[in-house]
Amino acid sequence: MERYESIVVGGGVIGASIAYHLARLGQRRVLLLERGMIGQGTTAQSSCILRTHYTVAENVALAQAAWRVFADFPRYLDDPEADCGLTRCGYLIAAPAGEKSDALRMALDGQRHFGICVEEIDAPRARALLPIAEFGDDELIGHEPEAGFADAYLVTSAFARSARRLGAKIREGAEVTGLARSGDRVTGVLCGGEQIGADQVICVQNVWSGELARWTGLALPLTIERHSVMSLETRAAPYSRGMPVFKDLASPGLLYCRSYGGAQMLVSEGLPGEALDAPDTEQADVPLDKVLEVGEQVARRFPAYAEAGLASSWTGLYDVTPDWNPVLGPLPGIEGLWVAYGFSGHGFKFAPAVGLLVAQAMLGQPGVVPIETYSLSRFARGRLLVGRYGSGAVS
Numbered sequence: 001m002e003r004y005e006s007i008v009v010g011g012g013v014i015g016a017s018i019a020y021h022l023a024r025l026g027q028r029r030v031l032l033l034e035r036g037m038i039g040q041g042t043t044a045q046s047s048c049i050l051r052t053h054y055t056v057a058e059n060v061a062l063a064q065a066a067w068r069v070f071a072d073f074p075r076y077l078d079d080p081e082a083d084c085g086l087t088r089c090g091y092l093i094a095a096p097a098g099e100k101s102d103a104l105r106m107a108l109d110g111q112r113h114f115g116i117c118v119e120e121i122d123a124p125r126a127r128a129l130l131p132i133a134e135f136g137d138d139e140l141i142g143h144e145p146e147a148g149f150a151d152a153y154l155v156t157s158a159f160a161r162s163a164r165r166l167g168a169k170i171r172e173g174a175e176v177t178g179l180a181r182s183g184d185r186v187t188g189v190l191c192g193g194e195q196i197g198a199d200q201v202i203c204v205q206n207v208w209s210g211e212l213a214r215w216t217g218l219a220l221p222l223t224i225e226r227h228s229v230m231s232l233e234t235r236a237a238p239y240s241r242g243m244p245v246f247k248d249l250a251s252p253g254l255l256y257c258r259s260y261g262g263a264q265m266l267v268s269e270g271l272p273g274e275a276l277d278a279p280d281t282e283q284a285d286v287p288l289d290k291v292l293e294v295g296e297q298v299a300r301r302f303p304a305y306a307e308a309g310l311a312s313s314w315t316g317l318y319d320v321t322p323d324w325n326p327v328l329g330p331l332p333g334i335e336g337l338w339v340a341y342g343f344s345g346h347g348f349k350f351a352p353a354v355g356l357l358v359a360q361a362m363l364g365q366p367g368v369v370p371i372e373t374y375s376l377s378r379f380a381r382g383r384l385l386v387g388r389y390g391s392g393a394v395s
């Protein structure tokens with residue numbers, strides 16, 4: 001029987017990063033099994049925004065560690081050809097008076113505590129950075145210059161390639177159908193009608209984590225949500241690549257926007273999405289009503305977009321946990337079994353740091369934050385990771 005030190009189930013950006021970091025930390029026999037192709041899961045649908053703007057301190061620390069990797073990607077991977085498609089355009093976030101600006105102020109203070117460069121800026125300065133937007137009514141505007149967005153395909157494939165270079169094996173078209181166990185210990189996985197042996201197994205299945213719940217009988221809290229994303233274009237006000245990512249806490253939909261290449265704006269809402277019973281990754285129609293609803297909000301902030309056309313729209317799935325933060329670490333009662341799921345629509349930015357954190361924990365090493373913070377048991381213990389913004393992708 002084939003045997004590995006570690007098997008990673010799921011080849012999204014998180015699984016690829018974990019496989020790479022296990023190999024980087026010295027494991028010689030690592031196997032990643034992906035049912036489809038590397039990066040074709042929810043990672044392919046990501047808006048890929050990178051920021052450290054959180055109020056949960058552990059999230060700030062992870063996002064900061066990950067940003068350092070994105071900002072120095074070829075050197076980190078020891079691969080001069082590695083490219084994560086980073087656009088260092090910065091991040092702007094505007095809030096109306098009240099709870100939202102209080103939370104924003106607190107987030108900026110928390111980021112400063114980590115030595116992250118952030119500033120509170122006035123409307124003219126915000127307009128200089130993002131001249132296509134209006135900022136007259138905002139109580140507080142935060143600016144994080146060292147932020148931006150990257151490319152999901154480039155990042156995931158770079159981690160996979162680097163993992164391979166370090167000796168890891170990556171199999172595509174390889175569906176895991178169950179776990180092999182001996183008593184209360186995991187001994188491998190079932191794949192293609194065969195058993196593959198491993199000392200440790202880590203499941204990184206995102207919206208498909210219900211399979212792991214069935215294999216183990218453990219309750220893994222998970223809601224699957226469908227979210228819509230649109231790209232809009234107007235010649236009058238191109239959202240060019242150097243313009244910052246923008247989060248609009250004043251809009252009813254808590255919109256986020258970024259450049260989508262050429263002159264287009266990518267825009268999506270920061271509200272809970274449509275709950276699904278099953279992980280249906282087929283593209284769904286984005287109804288015209290939704291386009292109009294979002295378009296009106298965009299036009300309020302970006303007046304020239306009142307005339308914008310819809311260039312494209314698509315949908316993507318979030319694997320949402322009760323506090324909108326991931327579950328990382330060992331699963332109780334089954335020795336050698338680990339999980340990393342529940343990134344709740346904001347996991348791309350963490351990928352390099354979570355990959356390292358989880359790999360370190362699997363090897364018994366400490367990481368940048370205590371991994372216990374993200375344990376499954378936090379839900380039962382009532383230790384939810386909810387920040388000043390409440391539950392959501394900015395928490």
Ligand SMILES: Cc1cc2nc3c(=O)[nH]c(=O)nc-3n(C[C@H](O)[C@H](O)[C@H](O)COP(=O)(O)OP(=O)(O)OC[C@H]3O[C@@H](n4cnc5c(N)ncnc54)[C@H](O)[C@@H]3O)c2cc1C
Pocket residue numbers: 009010011012013014015016033034035036037038039040041042043044045046047048049050174175176177204205206207208211227229315316317318341343344345346347348349350
């Ligand atoms: C519309 C949208 C916008 C987003 N925007 C951002 C953003 O701006 N910034 C940000 O930080 N994050 C964002 N995210 C979130 C981020 O993209 C995800 O958190 C991240 O990509 C999740 O990676 P993953 O590896 O957990 O999951 P996935 O990429 O879904 O990978 C899971 C993989 O597991 C495989 N798999 C499952 N079960 C099995 C099995 N039994 N056997 C073998 N393989 C299996 C699947 O095929 C899949 O490839 C966004 C997400 C969406 C949907």
